[in-house]
Amino acid sequence: MAKAAPTRTPVPTSGIDRFFKITERGSSVEREIRGGVVTFFTMAYIVVLNPLILGFVKDANGQFLGGGAAPNLAAIAAGTALVAGLMTIFMGVFANFPLALATGLGLNAFVAFSIATKMTWADAMGLVVLEGIIILVLVLTGFRTAVFHAVPAQLKIAISVGIGLFIAMIGLVDAGFIRRTGVGPVPVELGVGGTLSGWPVLVFAIGLLLVIGLWVAKVRGAILLSIIITTVLAIIVEAIAKVGPTVIGQNPDGSNKTNPLGWNLNVPALPDKVIATPDLSTVGQFNLFGSFGKAGFVAAALLVFTLMLADFFDTMGTMTAIGAEAGLNDTEGTPPNTQKILIVDSVAAAAGGAAGVSSNTSYIESASGVGEGARTGLASVVTGALFLLSMVFAPLVEIIPNEAAVPALVLVGFLMMQQVKGIDWDNLEIAIPAFLTIILMPFTYSITVGIGAGFIAFVFIKLVRGKSSAIHPLMWLVSGLFVLYFAIDPLRRILGAG
16 A cells, blocks of 8 residues: 655745745745735725824813924824834734734824823824833733633634624725715615715726626736726716815814715826825824823823723734734634734824824734735735835825726625634624624724624523633623723713713
8 A cells, every 4th residue: 555645834935934924824925925014905994093083182281293383184194194104014023923013003093082082192102102002011021812712612603703704894985885874763875875986986896896897817916906907997987077085174164065976085096196294293293101290190091091901902803813814823713922012003103103203003904914814924914015115105095096996995805704604603602792793883883883793692691591600710700891881981980071
């Protein structure tokens, strides 16, 4: 009887291959570069969007971010790209994980509207730096990693599935396929008034069909190709139809004058110039402890707690989902180099505050690069390098409309949804917490809320069934913190800090 041929271990082909373990993880340099480019395209919108969120808010002294008497959107954009680039490269080199970072959406709005209005911008950014330092200490002491390991494996799967639905919904909303009604009992609807209207939505629909068609046909570079082709289509459509942006000015009362059928963020058109000199005037504009004097110790402490809890669990969910989609997680649902990933994310939170552009965190849009084949930190290095280039090539980044980039998020949402079969739906002790985790992420537009609801439900059901001894002590602690998180507003009022 012939002996079976011995299994051959893949041999790295270069120093880069060995350093990033590209062959070992079943990838190639070409796939990593392609995946890094796709990730950049799907999250490059933050370079434009973050200035729009932070740039028009005045602090308690009536100053805009950067200390000027007028908004300085260019400086915020440059700072956003700088920190995103450096921290994403750090993730790739230090943690060797295909995960990109940038200013956290939701967190930046919280910093702008709930923190900066109570103090100066420098004080607000000091709170962000302080929050990042605290999380870094929790990582270095092993607490953050220990919490991650205490979470049941099937609840980690639910987190990945919930994030998949969440990013699919982000894609549909950003494209205008789904919109908020603003009136009546129905919160969202199809298009405008229940119908799909406008050229941008048509471009998105074509882009979605294109990326699905290329994917099922197993075309290499399907996601990247779809973004490029759809962007070209969008430029042609804008040149002919003159659609314009969604926001076209301001009314006398200060509200936005809108064009509901316009492009959601970037208007696709050939730029007048290719290179722009970056303005880094927001970098270093932070005051570490100034907020405690302006808002009071209790109020400042609650603000730090709110920021910390959101940052703490968003990244844990994101890295789990990315690792699962890439096939890198172990049997317990833990990604490789977990400690290093969390260190980078903690440093990024502080770095975002130090640069005056709000807390930076891991982006679930990285899943689009993973869908394109990324499996190592080389993809993150590529994404980070493109962010740094975008500081001077901002005009090129601004020609890619959301409607061309976000079809990739819908496809990746489907790919992540496939993990749902790993949950035991007959076991109510895990099925109900998993259900709440999955549905609340897209319904509340928050990864943290979904994780918190799932944790609380898990502990509660175990308690009701008389299985309290089976609950990990850290799950007790974290669930209690989430109860405080959900009750943060009445807690502020009771303590006189709200």
